[in-house]
Amino acid sequence: MDLTRLPASELAGLLSTGEVSSVEATRASLDRIAEADGDLHAFLHVAGDAAIARASEIDQLRRDGRELGPLAGVPIAIKDVLCTNDMPSTAASRILEGWIPPYDATVVARLRAAGMVPLGKTNMDEFAMGSSTEHSAYGPTRNPWALDRIPGGSGGGSAAAVAAFEAPVALGSDTGGSIRQPAAVTGTVGMKPTYGGVSRYGAIALASSLDQVGPVSRTVLDSALVHDVIGGHDPHDSTSLRDPWPSFAEAARAGAASGSLAGVRVGVVRELDSEGFQAGVRQRFDEALALMQNAGAEIVEISAPNFEYAIAAYYLILPAEASSNLAKYDSVRFGLRVTPGETATVEQVMSASRGAGFGPEVKRRIILGTYALSAGYYDAYYGSAQKVRTLIQRDFAAAFAQVDVLVSPAAPTTAFRLGEKLDDPLAMYLNDITTIPANLAGVPGMGLPIGLAPEDGLPVGIQLMAPAREDARLYTVGATLEALLHESWGGPLLDRLPADFGRSAARESGQPDHLVPAPGPGTEPDGGTA
């Protein structure tokens, strides 16, 4: 049995009966990373021996008869935006190269306490700015469906690791779509929880009013199980909700078991299903709607007129908050320090350090944000964007007065080619057209695979959104839809992942072999660091 192919829920079952040990499962993942990550570069750091040591501790606890959580012994990959006290935490930036935080993010502390085994840190766009993972300072991650394609971003490393069976589950963070869009283009499941539902303590901040940590997995149930572990109130995060949360795993199991969507009102957001979207994406989306309708759902068209302004508002609010959050990388307390000459002033050291430590996209957003917040322009830009944000929240409220969930394609296209949008920030920003509204309103959103686009054979995702605090509804509806899809396909979509990562398809389409590259910098599956 290939342990790496099992969903976390099934692996956890074998671990709990003692049929499989955590050391065996962890070693299987590490071997798979050693085999695949030279091509993919999903990891910036692999825990190696530390992971095996932790797994063996969990096995011992189990042998001692200790009561363990449902995911104890299951390996997990962690996006490098999350602080880990035993591994570098760089947010894929040079400015934090080699930095090992003195503490764990709350979500990391919780998964450790639940007995999960961290496999390492995954690649991402620098400070989570991007939609392709090409803005990583340590080289891009590649899409396991086709190595010449991007894995989405900013959490492309976590999505690629899960899609390529390097890890059963992973953690991501989603500020404007960085969990859902990578899920869509890699054929995985990704959940952005309700804002405040999962702690942000120890998540390196991009835009604090938008950031949310969440799970990445191959099944809806697996995301629910991880969400159950990491979610819930945290006194270290002042925006953390105090609500008691239901069991998301139970919600997912109920959905999968029912097979019915009778009585569920599904709203299709007119503004998020544009004619400009790729034909194969729209086709699979329409088929998914038909499947939901057959299962009893009532499909309603919904208009959310202010969603049209979501990207514009986001690209003022996000840079404004980011410019403020990133001011702390001043070379004084931690991170890279560049000293330009013996007599350099403090300002000159800061300027040289930030100049060398930040990549071009980060600098672009700091400049944009600083401008948007400057005295003469604050009201015109930041103030207006906040008003648009309120209008978008009202659109959601009006929509959810009519329907239970909203749906849209999770991304406008399948995975694009590496390099295709790198020099065109606006084209890159437009990728988040469907995912950004949920962040602006704080509502939960899930990305779920719904098939392969006929024209390029690459994964397509649907996005499901629910009112704030109704994350459980997404797990129920998502698991029902997933079960219907698996039935119609005769198995999970990832069973069709090419074993050679789409190399042959790239060759057939006349692409040169250099698109199947040598490993990027920093891939040292034996425990090395980027």
Ligand code: GLN
């Ligand atoms: N791609 C979006 C951006 O560049 C979203 C990023 C994210 O969710 N972290 O800002």
